Amino acid sequence: MRKVNAIIERGSDGTYGIYIDLNENKLSYAILGDGTTVDDAKADFYNSYEEMKQLYKDENKQFEEVEFVFEYDVVSFLESYSKIFSKPALEKITGINQKQFFHYQSGKKPRKETVLKIQKGLQQLGKELSQVHFID
Numbered sequence: 445m446r447k448v449n450a451i452i453e454r455g456s457d458g459t460y461g462i463y464i465d466l467n468e469n470k471l472s473y474a475i476l477g478d479g480t481t482v483d484d485a486k487a488d489f490y491n492s493y494e495e496m497k498q499l500y501k502d503e504n505k506q507f508e509e510v511e512f513v514f515e516y517d518v519v520s521f522l523e524s525y526s527k528i529f530s531k532p533a534l535e536k537i538t539g540i541n542q543k544q545f546f547h548y549q550s551g552k553k554p555r556k557e558t559v560l561k562i563q564k565g566l567q568q569l570g571k572e573l574s575q576v577h578f579i580d
Contacts, residue, residue, distance in 0.1 A: 448510040450489065452482060454520040460485040462514070471508065473500070482524045486514070518559055522549040538565035 448469045452462050462477040462485045473496050477489025489512075500507035516524070522534075522545060531542035538561055548554050554562070 445509060445511045447513050450512045450514050452485065452514055452516045452520050452524075454517070454523050460520065460524070462486065462489040469510075471510070473507075482520070518548050518554055518562060519551055534562075534565075537569050538562050540565075 448464060448471065450462050450464055452460060454460055459478060459480055460482050464471060464474060466474055475489060475492040475496055477485045477487070477492055479485035479488050497507050497509070522529075526549070529537070531545045534540070534545050535542040540558065540561060544554070544558075
């Protein structure tokens with residue numbers, strides 16, 4: 445099954461939206477999801493996907509089923525995970541000063557190098573956590 449990027453963004457009203465970049469992904473259909481949280485937006489997004497699948501079936505059209513890979517902008521990620529990752533924790537994980545995270549969470553766009561540094565730090569943490577095993 446082909447993987448398709450779905451972009452998660454936080455709107456100026458504080459809600460979240462998810463969409464597919466059709467230019468990048470070359471799908472014959474478009475779907476959107478909206479919600480007050482990322483989880484709500486994902487649920488709406490998947491609901492739209494199922495509705496589109498049913499529409500194609502009803503119209504006897506070929507529907508390409510895909511797997512979604514969700515991509516965040518930094519602002520959306522920080523807001524969505526603010527209750528899980530504190531600014532001091534993010535500083536420790538990424539090496540980026542926590543004051544910068546306050547700027548990013550309020551809407552300032554980080555440079556591409558900074559985005560990659562944040563991504564690398566979080567992915568390293570995920571890799572380390574995936575190797576944790578507890579003894580009984």
